[in-house]
Amino acid sequence: MTTEQQLTDMVNSLTEEYFAALRKLLRIPSVKGPAAARAPFGEGPREALDTAMTIAGELGFQTKMVNDAVGVAQLGESADYVGVIGHLDVVPAGDGWSYPPFDLTIEDGKAYGRGVLDNKGPALACLFALYAIKQLNLPLTKTVRILFGSDEESGSADIPLYLAAEPAPVYGFTPDCKYPAVYGERGMLRLCLETDICAGSGIAELTGNHHSSMVPDFSRLVFADGYEISAAGKGSPSNAPELGVNSIIQLAQALLADTSGRLPEDVRCYADWLVKSLANQHDGAGLGIDFEDRESGKLQLTPFDWSVTADNTLQLGLTIRYPVTVTEDQILSRLSANLPPHSRIRVVRSLPAVMFPQSHPMLKVMQDVYERCTGMDGTPVTTTGATYARSMPNIVAFGPSFPGQKGIAHNSDEYMLVADLLKNMQIYALTIYELAK
Known part of the structure; x- marks a missing residue:
């Protein structure tokens, strides 16, 4: 059996465990609030960080909190690391929901909840993607860190706090935009x-x-x-x-x-x-x-x-x-x-606009994995969005929305297809493995 098939099978076996963990995160109303002790962006974002670190610890990862702003789940000990950074803060729920905004509801193949797309669902999918690699004991030459931010929706003030204490990744991505890989942000x-x-x-x-x-x-x-x-x-x-x-x-x-x-x-x-x-x-x-x-x-x-x-x-x-x-x-x-x-x-x-070198080998890895997993064109693109790629060196945005999926985040009844959450986990597992092996 190929490594790709092993990872795909392992991802599929983690479905129930993944959604149980996601429900814990979605139930936290992690909207930015007044700064408090050990909570520079409010109690809600801090509770979400603590919960993510508990989940990561239970999966057997090394964990730590950096300046009360970014949670780290780590696999490996080398100095150079591949960094994958999502965020756990969310915009306010607003009105017009058909489902409880701060919970996980699965109905007709869709998972609903504030943050299920932007960005708790994809961030957690990256953690479970790395867990799949860990469970298979696949050999890696670089450390991998899954980073959980807490202020992306309000200006990304969490990233300077992280970089004040930790080195930047050698390369990596944020699962907080769209596919294929995004080499430029307006x-x-x-x-x-x-x-x-x-x-x-x-x-x-x-x-x-x-x-x-x-x-x-x-x-x-x-x-x-x-x-x-x-x-x-x-x-x-x-x-x-x-x-x-x-x-x-x-x-x-x-x-x-x-x-x-x-x-x-x-x-x-x-x-x-x-x-x-x-x-x-x-x-x-x-x-x-x-x-x-x-x-x-x-x-x-x-x-x-x-x-x-x-x-x-x-x-x-x-x-x-x-x-x-x-x-x-x-x-x-x-x-x-x-x-x-x-x-x-x-x-x-x-x-200002940011541009990542289109010839960088990381983009080639992302394009190849995306095309193998979806059968669609993986040529890198630009975006109108603003992601952590503007603040964190050496990363680009990669997923989670597929072509044609637009206007879902920040709305009432925010959702992702269950199949897409699992497809993201597969893509991220293969990408992380290719970048770190």
Whole structure:
């Protein structure tokens, strides 16, 4: 029997044990919270780390916690190591679930729960992939570390804490994006467009279900006299705006249609600008920033937040994912020329594009394993997402979503096919073995 068949059979034999462990992790609401003792990103992420370390210890791995931020499960003793890093923090559950968000529900071949895709399910699949290698006692020349992060959804501040105490892997991957292997990640900007409005606007509150990782599905404006205008949309990940309906745009349209006479003229003009510039223009064409290139395609723009301050400033939050050959200065220069009056740009977060050498032998291993396991083209690709590959040296994103699977993470009823979770475990077992043998 070939090593590949041995690993596949061993992975399949671990199904029941894997899902029992996954249920333990999914039951922890590991959303970022206030920093506490031994919990820099909140009690929930810390509990998830501790649980993962207990699971790894029960599987016979060496374990340790690094700066209370990253949990390590290790096989081997050599200094050089292959690093596989997933994360256990999750975005808030939100509304609209058909199943308990913080639990594992398996129905009709699908596994549901917040984090089952992003990223507890795939991270744990990597641990069990290494467990399959361990159980077969396959010879490895490099140490393998499965790393469990705790702050990926809120900026990846856990990685600097890890690297302050530990060396980076010689190579590896994060199971937190898509297949095939991802050699390039677009540049990302999170901006706040600040616009001054008249002091007598009468707007008391401008709020909604607003988060930088999502297309918002609810927005509301309340006037000082209690009169309210609200709008519903459809949520989707912010890197798939075409799959959602943005409630901010819906609210602006509702404001323009309102006949109460409460809306000041400057706010009406702003709402008109917002609709004309942003409605269904996910490539940024309405703002003159519709860049694209051969490597990564078109720019992607998502309004995710709209609020008003006590000093009568409208604040519009935007996420922009721009092609790998474009610069931040190009984006800001074009954008500055297309703002409403009395506006300015504040850069909240900036992540330049990253590119991994396409000729690197690690990508060849990933391509070969993926093609053998799926029969599909494994040519490396680029992504609109932001993963640990931006923060951890020498790694790329690899899985867990297969081509055509998009817009599932961060939504209600987040799910993965049971068959895909097991296929991921097979792919990861073979990849880890090939990289470390």
